[in-house]
Amino acid sequence: MTPADAPAVHLSGLRLDRGGRTILRGIDLTVPRGSITAVLGPSGSGKSTLLAALTGELPPAAGTVEVFGQPVPHGSRALLEMRKGIGVLLQGNGLLTDLTTAENVALPLRTHTKLPEALIRRLVDLKLNAVGLRAAADAYPRELSGGMARRVALARALALDPPLMLYDEPLTGLDPIASGVIMSLIQRLNDTLGLTSIIVSHHVHETLPITDQAVVIANGGLVFSGTPAELDATSDPLVRQFLRGEPDGPIAFDTVKRGEAA
Numbered sequence: 001m002t003p004a005d006a007p008a009v010h011l012s013g014l015r016l017d018r019g020g021r022t023i024l025r026g027i028d029l030t031v032p033r034g035s036i037t038a039v040l041g042p043s044g045s046g047k048s049t050l051l052a053a054l055t056g057e058l059p060p061a062a063g064t065v066e067v068f069g070q071p072v073p074h075g076s077r078a079l080l081e082m083r084k085g086i087g088v089l090l091q092g093n094g095l096l097t098d099l100t101t102a103e104n105v106a107l108p109l110r111t112h113t114k115l116p117e118a119l120i121r122r123l124v125d126l127k128l129n130a131v132g133l134r135a136a137a138d139a140y141p142r143e144l145s146g147g148m149a150r151r152v153a154l155a156r157a158l159a160l161d162p163p164l165m166l167y168d169e170p171l172t173g174l175d176p177i178a179s180g181v182i183m184s185l186i187q188r189l190n191d192t193l194g195l196t197s198i199i200v201s202h203h204v205h206e207t208l209p210i211t212d213q214a215v216v217i218a219n220g221g222l223v224f225s226g227t228p229a230e231l232d233a234t235s236d237p238l239v240r241q242f243l244r245g246e247p248d249g250p251i252a253f254d255t256v257k258r259g260e261a262a
């Protein structure tokens with residue numbers, strides 16, 4: 001398979017270790033271009049760890065990670081180049097509080113390109129427009145609601161036009177209305193910009209409606225992979241326990257009680 005027709009992401013026999021402990025093993029996953037994939041699982045199951053492997057932050061202990069047909073590089077220069085093609089929305093937004101909305105969105109453009117100022121402003125305007133926040137360009141993060149701040153972080157993640165977007169718990173701290181806005185925005189951006197999106201979340205019911213493919217990780221591995229409809233219909237007790245949010249059952253919650261490491 002050539003890079004031109006390779007899937008957006010391909011994981012094969014992937015094992016990820018952290019702090020001398022195996023967090024995930026035997027992960028096989030293909031994310032088709034243009035799709036939205038949900039990576040679901042309880043807190044501490046290794047969802048953020050999986051994203052860290054995609055961005056090259058965490059090298060695999062075994063197996064392979066390919067993004068658009070290319071193995072994720074280890075060398076810092078090649079890795080930096082690849083990272084420009086991956087937009088990441090982190091859980092905490094990561095906005096700089098002493099910069100305006102527009103300046104926050106401009107940051108990746110100033111860091112990674114040598115574009116003239118007028119063009120940077122134009123691009124920032126476009127990105128803010130894409131998330132419906134053009135009017136908030138001169139506002140500071142503290143002046144924004146939680147949902148608006150998340151949208152600014154989303155605009156910033158889109159700044160370099162990455163073909164692949166990774167969302168780590170995009171709904172954390174948002175009320176139901178803001179959550180709905182973010183999910184439909186993720187879907188609209190994916191479709192209109194021709195992106196591929198991976199959403200990591202423990203909010204199953206909010207996330208599933210916009211996804212093409214869902215995987216569930218628990219107990220150190222991938223325990224389900226299929227369509228949202230197949231997930232709804234599954235009789236696997238481990239997956240059902242997770243979907244119902246029950247503390248007792250086949251998922252060993254005791255081993256993951258450190259909870260959500262950011």
Ligand SMILES: Nc1ncnc2c1ncn2[C@@H]1O[C@H](COP(=O)(O)OP(=O)(O)O)[C@@H](O)[C@H]1O
Nearest residue numbers: 018019023043044045046047048049258260261
């Ligand atoms: N930097 C780290 N060093 C050691 N262990 C870590 C580190 N980050 C996360 N872990 C552990 O890896 C497991 C998975 O964490 P994480 O991927 O953050 O889970 P999730 O995102 O699903 O909540 C947890 O048990 C967590 O304590």
Ligand SMILES: [Mg+2]
Nearest residue numbers: 047048260261
């Ligand atoms: Mg996490």
